[in-house]
Amino acid sequence: MKETAIYIHIPFCDHKCIYCDFYSIVSYENVSSYLIALKKEINFFAEKYSAERKIISIFFGGGTPSFMEPEYIAEIILHLKKNFIVDDNAEITLETNPGTVNREKLLAFRKIGINRISIGIQSFDEDELKFLTRIHDSETAIKTVYDAADSGFDNISIDLIFNLPKQTKEIWRSNLKQAIQLPIKHISTYSLILEHGTILNKMVLDGKVKMQSEDYDADLYELTIDFLTQNGFDQYEVSNFARNGKECIHNNAYWHYKDYISFGTSAHSFVNGKRWWNYSALNFYNSAVESKRNAVVGEEVLSENEMLDEYVMLALRSKGLDLMELNNLFGGNWFEQNKNFLNQLEEENFLTSKNNLLSFTPKGYAICDEILIKLES
Ligand code: SF4
Structure with a gap:
C-alpha cells in the first residue's frame, strides 16, 4: 500500500x-x-x-x-x-x-x-x-x-x-x-x-x-x-x-516526497512523479468539475533530473539527505559532483554529515535557499 x-x-x-x-x-x-x-x-x-x-x-x-x-x-x-x-x-x-x-x-x-x-x-x-x-x-x-x-x-x-x-x-x-x-x-x-x-x-x-x-x-x-x-x-x-x-x-x-492528492480550488497534487493543479477561481473550478469531473488546469511530468533536484531540496530542508537512500532511488554521482562544495559547507558549519546523513545546522537553515541553488544535479 x-x-x-x-x-x-x-x-x-x-x-x-x-x-x-x-x-x-x-x-x-x-x-x-x-x-x-x-x-x-x-x-x-x-x-x-x-x-x-x-x-x-x-x-x-x-x-x-x-x-x-x-x-x-x-x-x-x-x-x-x-x-x-x-x-x-x-x-x-x-x-x-x-x-x-x-x-x-x-x-x-x-x-x-x-x-x-x-x-x-x-x-x-x-x-x-x-x-x-x-x-x-x-x-x-x-x-x-x-x-x-x-x-x-x-x-x-x-x-x-x-x-x-x-x-x-x-x-x-x-x-x-x-x-x-x-x-x-x-x-x-x-x-x-x-x-x-x-x-x-x-x-x-x-x-x-x-x-x-x-x-x-x-x-x-x-x-x-x-x-x-x-x-x-x-x-x-x-x-x-x-x-x-x-x-x-x-x-x-x-x-519526504510521498504522493499527495488535493481537492478544491487552487489545489496542487503530486502522484507517481506527475504534478497537476486546479483552477483557482471558484466559478471556473465549479464549472470544470461539472463538465469533466475534475478541475485540472495544468500538469507536468517531472524529468529524472527535476525529481532528483526536488528530492535533494526537500530532504535537506527537513529530515536531512540520506546518501544511501538517494543512491538507491536515483543512482548516479550526485555526491561526487557536489563533494567539494559539501565539504566546504561542512567546514564552515553550515552542514553536518553523520552516518551518510547530510543535515543543515541552524546556520545552514538560515541561508538554505542560497545553498540549494548552488547544488548541481
Ligand atoms: S485572508 Fe486571512 S484568514 Fe483568509 S486565508 Fe488569507 S490569511 Fe488566512
Whole structure:
C-alpha cells in the first residue's frame, strides 16, 4: 500500500487579510455547491488512484476551514472514507482561526474525527494583530488554544509570523515566550513575505509601510531557532518545530516526497512523479468539475533530473539527505559532483554529515535557499 496524503482546500474567509495571497473568497454564497463539486472531484480521483493506497493524513486548509459547520467537514471526511482506504490512525488536521470557533464547535470538530488543530494565531501582540488585519485579539487566541485542549485535542499547532514592520526582537521574543507556555505540540514560524497583488504590497509601494531588512530577518530567524530548541521544541524543517515527536505527518508527506492528492480550488497534487493543479477561481473550478469531473488546469511530468533536484531540496530542508537512500532511488554521482562544495559547507558549519546523513545546522537553515541553488544535479 502506497502511503498518500490528502489535502482539501476550503477557500472561504471572513475577510481578506492585508498580506494574504492565498486564494480565498469573502462570501458564503457558494458553500453548498462547493461541497457537491468537491465530492464529484473526490469520486473522479478515487476511481483512478484509490487502489493500493493508504491515506495517512487529511488536511483541511484554506481559507478558513473552521468557518464551516462541523457537519460540512464531517460530510467530506465520510466521503473520503467511502472512496479511499483511510488509515485508522490517519492524522486529520483542521486549520482554525481564533474568532471563528468556541468550545462547543471545537468539541464537535473533535467528535467528527479531527485529531489535530492548526491555529492561525500569527502574533500575540495587539498592534501586530491589528496591522495584519486579523479578526482576533491576543486573549481570543490564547482562549482558542485552551478551548481546543479542553475539547480533547492533544495535538495542537500554532502559526506565528515574524519580521513584521517595526517588530523589535523583544516583541518577537515575547511572542515566542507566550507560545511555549501554551498546551501546544507544534509551532510553525514564517517570515512575513511581501507577495505581489496584496494590500500590503501596495502599502509598501505607496511608502506607507517599510519592510525590515533581510539581515534583520535572518537575526530573528536565528533567535527563533535558538529560543524554541532551548525550550523543548525540535526543529524538523526550516519553519517547523515539534515537541515530543509530534511532527506533522501531512507536512512530512510533502517533504519526504510521498504522493499527495488535493481537492478544491487552487489545489496542487503530486502522484507517481506527475504534478497537476486546479483552477483557482471558484466559478471556473465549479464549472470544470461539472463538465469533466475534475478541475485540472495544468500538469507536468517531472524529468529524472527535476525529481532528483526536488528530492535533494526537500530532504535537506527537513529530515536531512540520506546518501544511501538517494543512491538507491536515483543512482548516479550526485555526491561526487557536489563533494567539494559539501565539504566546504561542512567546514564552515553550515552542514553536518553523520552516518551518510547530510543535515543543515541552524546556520545552514538560515541561508538554505542560497545553498540549494548552488547544488548541481
Ligand atoms: S484568514 Fe488566512 S486565508 Fe483568509 S485572508 Fe486571512 S490569511 Fe488569507
